[in-house]
Amino acid sequence: xxxxxxxxxxxxxxxxxxxxxxxxxxxxxxxxxxxxxxxxxxxxxxxxxxxxxxxxxxxxxxxxxxxxxxxxxxxxxxxxxxxxxxxxxxxxxxxxxxxxxxxxxxxxxxxxxxxxxxxxxxxxxxxxxxxxxxxxxxxxxxxxxxxxxxxxxxxxxxxxxxxxxxxxxxxxxxxxxxxxxxxxxxxxxxxxxxxxxxxxxxxxxxxxxxxxxxxxxxxxxxxxxxxxxxxxxxxxxxxxxxxxxxxxxxxxxxxxxxxxxxxxxxxxxxxxxxxxxxxxxxxxxxxxxxxxxxxxxxxxxxxxxxxxxxxxxxxxxxxxxxxxxxxxxxxxxxxxxxxxxxxxxxxxxxxxxxxxxxxxxxxxxxxxxxxxxxxxxxxxxxxxxxxxxxxxxxxxxxxxxxxxxxxxxxxxxxxxxxxxxxxxxxxxxxxxxxxxxxxxxxxxxxxxxxxxxxxxxxxxxxxxxxxxxxxxxxxx
Amino acid sequence: xxxxxxxxxxxxxxxxxxxxxxxxxxxxxxxxxxxxxxxxxxxxxxxxxxxxxxxxxxxxxxxxxxxxxxxxxxxxxxxxxxxxxxxxxxxxxxxxxxxxxxxxxxxxxxx
Numbered sequence: 001x002x003x004x005x006x007x008x009x010x011x012x013x014x015x016x017x018x019x020x021x022x023x024x025x026x027x028x029x030x031x032x033x034x035x036x037x038x039x040x041x042x043x044x045x046x047x048x049x050x051x052x053x054x055x056x057x058x059x060x061x062x063x064x065x066x067x068x069x070x071x072x073x074x075x076x077x078x079x080x081x082x083x084x085x086x087x088x089x090x091x092x093x094x095x096x097x098x099x100x101x102x103x104x105x106x107x108x109x110x111x112x113x114x115x116x117x118x119x120x121x122x123x124x125x126x127x128x129x130x131x132x133x134x135x136x137x138x139x140x141x142x143x144x145x146x147x148x149x150x151x152x153x154x155x156x157x158x159x160x161x162x163x164x165x166x167x168x169x170x171x172x173x174x175x176x177x178x179x180x181x182x183x184x185x186x187x188x189x190x191x192x193x194x195x196x197x198x199x200x201x202x203x204x205x206x207x208x209x210x211x212x213x214x215x216x217x218x219x220x221x222x223x224x225x226x227x228x229x230x231x232x233x234x235x236x237x238x239x240x241x242x243x244x245x246x247x248x249x250x251x252x253x254x255x256x257x258x259x260x261x262x263x264x265x266x267x268x269x270x271x272x273x274x275x276x277x278x279x280x281x282x283x284x285x286x287x288x289x290x291x292x293x294x295x296x297x298x299x300x301x302x303x304x305x306x307x308x309x310x311x312x313x314x315x316x317x318x319x320x321x322x323x324x325x326x327x328x329x330x331x332x333x334x335x336x337x338x339x340x341x342x343x344x345x346x347x348x349x350x351x352x353x354x355x356x357x358x359x360x361x362x363x364x365x366x367x368x369x370x371x372x373x374x375x376x377x378x379x380x381x382x383x384x385x386x387x388x389x390x391x392x393x394x395x396x397x398x399x400x401x402x403x404x405x406x407x408x409x410x411x412x413x414x415x416x417x418x419x420x421x422x423x424x425x426x427x428x429x430x431x432x433x434x435x436x437x438x439x440x441x442x443x444x445x446x447x448x449x450x451x452x453x454x455x456x457x458x459x460x461x462x463x464x465x466x467x468x469x470x471x472x473x474x475x476x
Numbered sequence: 477x478x479x480x481x482x483x484x485x486x487x488x489x490x491x492x493x494x495x496x497x498x499x500x501x502x503x504x505x506x507x508x509x510x511x512x513x514x515x516x517x518x519x520x521x522x523x524x525x526x527x528x529x530x531x532x533x534x535x536x537x538x539x540x541x542x543x544x545x546x547x548x549x550x551x552x553x554x555x556x557x558x559x560x561x562x563x564x565x566x567x568x569x570x571x572x573x574x575x576x577x578x579x580x581x582x583x584x585x586x587x
Contacts, residue, residue, distance in 0.1 A: 023543075024527070027504055027553045031523060034505040057523065066528045 024067055032057055086404035096376055097408065100369050104412025104462070107365030108454050109419035110358040115450050116424060118351050126339060127259055129199020130298075135163075135305055135336040136263070137295040137312060145264075148295050150278075151286035153191075156295070159315035162308035162336070166297035167194035169262065174274060176231065178244040185227060185273040187245070188262060192277060195222070195256075197298050198263070205239035205254030212253075213277045220277060221250040225258040227273035245274065263339055264294065288325050299336075308336035362454070366461040373405065373466040384470055398467045405463030406455070413455040417443070484511070484519045489529050490538075491572065492519070494557060494565040497539055501556040503546070504530060530555060538564050 012020055032053055039049035090097045125131055137156070139146045153168045160166075167190070174187040192213030200207075203225060212220050221243060223232070232238045242249050256275075265271040278293075280286070299308055312334050319325045377384075384397065421443060484492060496502060496510045507530075508521040533539045538561030544554045557565070 023553065026551065027527070028523075030503065030550065030552050031505045033550070064527075066524065067531050070528060070531055 021068075024064060028057075028064060082400055082403040083407070085400065086407045089404055090407060093376070096372065097411075100372050100408050101411040101415060103365045103368050103372075104409055104458055105415035105419060107358075107362035108409075108413050108416030108451065108458065109423070110416075111362045111454060112417055112447065112451050113420035113424050114351070114355050114358045116420065116447055118355055119446065122344060122348060122351060126263075126343070127261075128263075128339070131339055133299045133301070134198070134263075134339040135297060135299055135308055136339060136342050137297070138335050138337040138342065140333040140335060146294070147291040148293055149286065149288050149291045150280045150293055151288045151290075153280070153293060153295050154282050154286060155319065156312060156315060159318070160308070160311045162299055162303040162311040163297035164300050165193050165197050166295060167191040167197045168278060168280075168293040168295045169194050170278070170292045170294065171262075171272060174245040176243060176245050176274075177247070178242075180231065183231065186268075186270055187274045187276060188272045189276050189278040191280065194278070194296075195275070197296070200256060200260050202254040203257045204236055205252070207254055208277050213279060214281070219250055220253045221245065222254040222256060222275040223252060224256050224260065224271065224273040224275075226271075228255045245276075250276065263296070263343065266343055296339075297336075305336045305338050309334070312336060362458070363461070366458055369408070369458075369462040370466055373401075373463060374469070377401065377466055377470045380470070397470065398464075401467035401470060402459060402463050405467070406459040409455045409459040409462070412458065413451050417447070417451050484521060484525075488572075489521070489525060490533055491565065491568040493526075493529060493533060493555075494538060494561055494568070497555045498557045498562065498565055501542075501544075501554040503552040503554050505552075507555070533561070536564075537561075 035053035035056055036046075036049045039052050040046065044052060126134075128134060137146070137148060137152075147170075148168075150168070153166060156163075157166050169188045169190040171186060171188050173184055176183045176185060190208070192208045192210045195207045202222070205222070207222065208220065223238070228234060228238060238252050239254065241252055243252055244250075261271045299305070303311075316334060320327050387397065388394075492511055493507055496507050496514075502510060504523070504526060508523060508526055511519050511521050530539070530541075533555075534541060538558060539555045540558050541553050541555045543551055546552050
């Protein structure tokens with residue numbers, strides 16, 4: 001038998017428990033039959049033979065049990081027993097256990113909460129099709145919202161090559177007055193391609209057609225999911241119906257999916273809920289100075305944001321040179337701002353600082369628990385000495401205390417994750433301004449994995465030193 | 477059998493099993509029988525110890541096992557010794573011999 005067979009044999013209790021069980025059963029059955037045969041040969045009646053065999057096999061049940069116990073032992077490496085001992089010890093000192101677990105819960109909870117925040121805000125991709133290729137045309141000082149003129153949009157379309165498509169939108173408010181309560185909602189006039197540049201697919205109906213954009217008059221509209229649910233009861237028959245906004249009648253042509261927001265809406269408490277065509281009339285002479293549009297586009301696959309910035313600046317410089325536009329009207333400080341940068345630049349720094357801060361809180365919690373453990377285990381010297389005298393190796397002692405500590409950390413983690421979820425939900429519900437993209441706070445596998453790593457780290461950080469000191473009594 | 481059957485000496489069962497399966501592959505029941513016969517009926521192996529011991533030996537890699545047919549065509553699990561098992565057996569024989577000799581020396585010690 002090669003060593004590979006040996007390894008496989010060792011792993012079988014873990015991987016193939018039923019197979020092992022079946023083999024053992026068959027083996028014992030075989031044994032029993034042989035016993036019966038011997039008894040029959042000795043002249044017993046079949047019934048007697050079987051009874052005698054069973055009597056002799058009295059150990060059969062025990063044998064199977066002992067073998068199974070061995071398998072279990074292989075599986076847990078004896079940790080099962082230590083777990084029970086640890087739980088018993090912790091229950092004997094409920095005060096200590098409660099304080100230690102709560103301390104760890106606060107540390108783990110705070111860290112997990114910030115992890116959830118960082119992940120949903122900074123790490124998760126923006127909810128658009130290939131969001132890294134989206135760019136807003138923005139002024140350098142991004143504190144100010146950069147409205148640009150429709151003329152600029154039209155001219156950029158003609159003068160630049162970095163964009164697959166350029167679109168624009170502008171926001172306003174509209175009063176919905178047809179059946180039911182009148183209601184004021186946020187609206188956006190979007191160019192015919194704006195929604196498709198973002199990559200949104202309508203839940204019902206369709207997006208705008210190019211000719212609808214040109215037609216001008218607001219004769220068509222698209223609804224957000226929330227508005228559709230709230231005002232129109234989620235009726236799929238809404239598509240094709242007429243609604244009245246600011247006294248003007250429009251036909252609903254589509255409904256957007258639940259989580260769709262216009263990019264800049266992530267900063268708003270209430271997102272845009274109704275979309276109408278921008279109706280920019282390209283044939284008319286548009287004024288450079290009437291700035292009311294957010295211009296954005298999708299870069300061609302070969303372009304970077306830097307190249308696109310150079311592209312739009314070159315166009316601007318050329319217009320100034322040609323005297324089409326005055327320098328004041330067309331300041332050169334335009335950038336093709338990555339969407340991610342635009343939305344996250346302000347929050348990234350504070351969030352990372354917060355992450356560092358809770359990391360320290362967790363460390364402090366670990367240190368406190370380590371002190372508690374040292375103090376408490378100090379009073380257990382006698383017990384340790386007895387265990388060691390009975391033959392427990394230092395390694396086994398360390399393991400025992402770490403198991404106890406892991407139970408503590410596990411308790412802390414469960415409490416902490418609970419705290420994190422409740423706290424974050426409350427924070428999201430009560431903050432006046434919606435945290436960017438912080439909608440549902442959910443427990444998912446990544447959060448659980450993070451909490452598990454924290455638990456292991458905490459166990460070691462808080463428990464290793466005390467356990468090592470305790471196990472080396474002879475050094476003291 | 478005149479002598480009363482006795483359990484195997486503590487600590488020696490594994491060595492004895494290794495010895496039995498070192499000559500030819502044998503199933504669990506056969507190993508028990510063989511030990512009883514060869515020891516002149518002195519050892520009776522309780523199968524409550526036999527099967528756990530076989531599992532330990534398997535785990536240490538000193539024996540291997542495979543399912544085969546007996547002469548009667550019944551499926552049975554046969555155990556055979558491995559190379560590392562043979563090494564182990566040789567070692568245990570040696571230390572057993574020296575222990576027996578030592579025990580004998582003490583017993584023969586005349587004051």
